[in-house]
Amino acid sequence: MNTSEEDFFVLSELSPGSAQKWLALAVVFGLLVLVFIAAGVLSNVQPHRIDAFVPAYTTAMFVSDSITAILLFAQFSILRSRAILVIASGYVFTALILIPWILAFPGVFVPGRGLIGGLQSTSWLYFSWHAGFSMFVIGYALLKEAEPDNRITNAIDSMIEVGGSRVLSVESKMHEDGHVRVSVADTGAGIGPQDIDRIFNPLFTTKPEGMGMGLSICRSIVEAHDGRLWAVPNTPRGAIFHFSSIRSVSA
The missing domain is CATH 1.20.1300 (3 helical TM bundles of succinate and fumarate reductases)
Known part of the structure; x- marks a missing residue:
């Protein structure tokens, strides 16, 4: 790819998670407390130069x-x-x-x-x-x-060097067991058989200027939410990235 x-x-x-929102709220509340102390209790204290x-x-x-x-x-x-x-x-x-x-x-x-x-x-x-x-x-x-959208642009760029039709598709499917699977498929150069199991490894990249951290971090985030992220070859060419997760109760 x-x-x-x-x-x-x-x-x-990325959208902030619930823990990050609570942390931001705690920081704001702490600052308000400090302002209240400075404007009230310490208002008559003359600080030194x-x-x-x-x-x-x-x-x-x-x-x-x-x-x-x-x-x-x-x-x-x-x-x-x-x-x-x-x-x-x-x-x-x-x-x-x-x-x-x-x-x-x-x-x-x-x-x-x-x-x-x-x-x-x-x-x-x-x-x-x-x-x-x-x-x-x-x-x-x-x-x-x-x-x-930068992600759409990157997906299009991956198909520039490939002749023939260029198709980018995004599909979502809900299973009876409560899992939701999202698939992103393109008709680009695809992933070599020798790389299909290595693309999620940290510091592995297919571009000279790449960092090789994105997919590794993405898989860690998905698995932390009891999901799964994997890639398979597309037919007749290209690659398909799937990730699945348990449907949210609020959904």
């Missing part, structure tokens, strides 16, 4: 934005999505603008003024920081809306 396995597994496209607070805050923001940009650029190298490229560039912008912002911040390097600019430079840089990143977010949303 011409498409790499990791194209079928993208973290940013900490000269290293602004540099430490700026450093943390720079590291966080830089790591986020690196992860997004890595995802762009796999998906080739212009929307991801735009938002990754936005995080690079926010990381870089922190440099002149901290240099212009009054009192950090020079008492009473900034190392560069005037007294209003910090405010203008702060405004440019947040307004500029908002433009990147808007660009990301517009491009993401315009892009086709």
Whole structure:
């Protein structure tokens, strides 16, 4: 098969599970408690001046934005999505603008003024920081809306080099024992007999630039929900991926 396995597994496209939702709710609740304590119980406490607070805050923001940009650029190298490229560039912008912002911040390097600019430079840089990143977010949303489903595009790409008819089909079937099976079939190059049992192994890939993690992680997720994921050759050519799972009670 011409498409790499990791194209079928993208973290940013997964829906959060119940445990992740509860964790997010707990984090929000914890932050609200901290705000309540700071605004109520500790409202009359005068904190001491900490000269290293602004540099430490700026450093943390720079590291966080830089790591986020690196992860997004890595995802762009796999998906080739212009929307991801735009938002990754936005995080690079926010990381870089922190440099002149901290240099212009009054009192950090020079008492009473900034190392560069005037007294209003910090405010203008702060405004440019947040307004500029908002433009990147808007660009990301517009491009993401315009892009086709990446999984369908990858499946089509797998059949480009094959002559004749090109058919991509998705089929679902409910069995009497309560299992639901979903099948995705294409008429591409297919999977070699020597690879049919190895494509789900970690770090195995059929493309030079592949990572070989997608199908392995997908199988782990399916099996964790008492399901099964497997692949078989299609007729007359191509491949069929099946996965089955127990039907949800709410369904």
